[in-house]
Amino acid sequence: MKEHSMPAPLPLSIETELREFEVLSNPLLNKGTAFTEAERDELHLHGFLPPSIQTLEEQVARRLEALRALGSDLDRYVMLRDLQDSNETLFYALLTQNIEEMLPLIYTPTVGAGCQRFSHLYRRPRGLFLSYPYKHLIRQILAHPHFDAVEAIVVTDGERILGLGDQGAGGMGIPIGKLALYVACSGLNPRTTLPIMLDVGTDNPDCLADPLYVGWRHQRVRGAEYDAFIEEFVSAVRERWPHVLLQWEDFAKHNANRLLGTYRDDLCTFNDDIQGTAAVATGTLLAAINVTGVALTEQRIAVVGAGSAGCGIAALIHRALVEAGLSPAEADRRFWLVDRQGLLVEGMPSAVGLESFQQRFVQPAGAIADWSPRNSDRIDLFDVMRHARPTVLIGVSGQRGAFTEEAVREMARHVAQPVIFPLSNPTANSEARPADLLAWTAGRAIVGTGSPFEPVERDGRPYKIDQTNNSYIFPGVGLAAVALKIRTIPDSLFMAAAKALAAISPARANPRGNLLPPVSDLRRVSYSVALAVGLRAFHEGLLGESMTLDQIEACIRAHVWEPRYPILRHVAPD
Template identity: 70%
Template sequence: MSQVSTTEATTTCIETSRSGYELLADPLLNKGTAFAESERDAFDLHGLLPPNIGTLEEQVSRRLQVLRSFATDIERYAFLRDLQDTNETLFFALLVQNLEELLPVVYTPTVGAGCQQFSRLFRKPRGLFLSLPHKNRIESILAHPRFDKVEAIVVTDGERILGLGDQGAGGMGIPIGKLALYTGCGGLHPATTLPIMLDVGTDNPDCLSDPLYIGWRHERVRGEEYDDFIEAFVSAVAKRWPHVLLQWEDFAKNNATRMLERYRDRLCTFNDDVQGTAAVATGTLLSAINVTGVPLTEQRIAVMGAGSAGCGIASLIRKAMTDAGLADSEAGKRFFMVDRDGLLVDGMDGIASFQQPFLQDKAAIAGWTLDHPDRVALLDVVRNAKPTVLIGVSGQAGAFSEPVVRAMAEHNKRPVIFPLSNPTSRAEATPTDLEAWSEGRAVIGTGSPFPALERNGAKFKVDQTNNSYIFPGVGLGAIAVKASRVTDTMFMAAAKALAAASPARGDVTRNLLPPVTALREVSITVALAVALQAHKEGLTQGIDTDQIEGLIRSKVWTPHYVPYERVEASTS
């Protein structure tokens, strides 16, 4: 075991008792060919490595050449996962130096295919698979000393992976990918991160019938038994790590908001699908105002997909509107939530509690002209309500049809259209189609990366309105000041910090968001805003505001090799 912390950004030397194959097999400690001659002497590495002593830069160049030789992104994804499980410093050096190229491989859109093929790609264990049959063992599993340094956990139950639905244990690819971004974009040391899969079974017949499926082969457990399992998990986490950040990821809409409300005041926790998506959408909309010239208080928002993510977006934008001076009752009328049954209106059956604040009054739409009198479709909403903003979180490819987009362009000089669903195959529209159907006037943001557009004879990058602009900074800020809670106002601070960094603030012809290559700097900016808000709300202890930036920067790890010294194994 390492005797000196390997988790500090400023560590100058690591002491460890591991040697030989044991040292090379530890991805947090392995340097591969970069072990110095003196280290090879001290750790019995001669003969186990080729004689040439390399550098991290040479290793990055070598791995990048191999990576680019593959024909498909899923091959690149598998290669990077193997690299992460072999040498984490090299993996993150490669990622940090090539963020724009590798983000779509490490995370969306490729991570979706990675989850679907997780059982076939599985090589080495990473993180924790906590299955319901082992509910009584959770505390003992978490108690192992290897987890002593954990500060950030991302957890899923695999039921709603991106727009792909129930992937069972394959959903583990999401926590692994999210935490890779926590390190690559936010700078958290990988030793402080822990991906967790809560395996409560699956209702995906392909998983259940697959002889290679690695998860618990059982139909998905629900109801009281499910809730008791989640309670056992949260209680064990809070006991083991009093200051840990717990991020909920890709839970079904019936559980996402419910679990957030149940646990948000018990520990430092948030749901990225609800709050992170809301913050990046709000921040990007605040940036779009610089381009459209339409004040926030005059915006009308149509959201396709009225689940936890869509209502989370609406809630934060609504709060931003009231912050800007609009009465809350008036702000509420400016949202048009469209789900599988059409526009949500009062009196509809099956309305969830989180949807309730966004129901349209039947009387308000009584005079609308509809294509079908028994259902208010998205096109009806666009034609009658004339929204200025159209946001998609439905997971329904093609939901923003040509008639819908042309109707948006007819009523708006610069329509704001954000097809945010992931992966790319589930996007409500492609930027190319939006550009054509709006005659080049749409202000576009997408959840996944797309090729650049041609505008005025030049290439124009499509803004990737992805949570990677928000959650690494939120986590970094909360962890740095040991915030006891994560509040909606902290996410509002994150959204406004992102908007303040918009290139379009100074030039309306530029992008709404900073480039992906700047995500590390963006994360620090967001972290500072979040930490200051936490301090303002009294959620930190014994910290002065002039300490906050230093605390944040002390958590930002840059992948590099440091010297090792051998010590005797502890007998305690």
């Protein structure tokens, strides 16, 4: 795909009935010290602000200086959240101009601590808490005029936050952070985004015992009552916003795939943990084979963590293998999924009680008939490395150190350039450290991680490890979905996103280069992904009948918001 220039920002003027503190307390309108003399006259702001009028660039410099002076990343996270709640334009200008530095602060790994401390850090309302005891009020809550402009929703129930598990109402930090990335990385307008926490209780004893816990202090609702609550929520969303993008985030394994399967054909929706993770892993793998020179059809893939994310990755890579020429049956046998109970194999304890989405990746008993596993009750990762000899190792287990030294060294004995992606978040839950992986493979491994790590040394120079993060995928998918009003989001659109990411890999031109563009280039990446997704959606008939091929790029361009202050004009209320 060719590179595309970003759209030039257009001047914007906003009329408002608000004045004085009402303007200053509205994060979408507040400009702080950047209000002009005319605006201060018209909005009655003299005296409420210091007299010096400053530019947005000067404000960014001041906030950046204050941020860097803080003593911990959690303190920086809190400061950024406060800034977002007081001045969104300044917040997003700071993010977009310093995205590589800010990404770990507003999302992984720092957002994990933010979720754990959410009740103790809570200051101002943002988004919606839809709590089970008030399920009868969902439609009334969503009907508020404040939400008229909503185009994108990220929703969680807080049960599987990153690798931290059930955080209850603290899980709200994830939709807030995810939507901040949508705005910063792809240019969705912040006024059109809505984070939602479905508070159905928590089974986390620490939350239930915490006197400051802000959520519904109750055991989690499950079963038919849970499903009815979800259905009430989805039907209310569909009724309120017929063309909204609804992204599911950090739902537990037993609900994530099931809910996606229930609703994916009825509205514009996806689960980023399943499909976004799959697309970035697939796109990075497609980039890696340009370096290894081993054809995609020759790859053998081991996945540690056979939950919704692991099976989602396997399913999309399976699709890529079939598109590359393998039969579905041939592609089936290229995957080795290892869970806590070991390799998923027919007749083994690890294959008992599996979810339907896991069953397709269970190896037949005949595939391991001549193996000699070290343990009588399970086949571990080392056994898989010794006998299956995978070329690719992907981790989404949430288990720190799951990629053991002996297993990685065994992999390196059979593969010239092992492709290894420890993708679990936050950093503390990563399956392995990049420096260790390179040491265990004599520097031959091609590594991508889910969270940021310090640079490693390669060829005598610092080398930044690729952060194989969903932020390369979901912002572009979401931009296309919102701008083009895509009706549904099948896996074929995520395949288009993965291929678009691989197409702009620096390693295509330089095998010693990175697999992925720098994080600082995420806006351009998201724009390329959005175009690819939009074109694929057009060819699959997922756009409105009035949309022509020539209109797609212009429509996406028009939807990209830039963090610039508008001109505010006061109008008298009716």
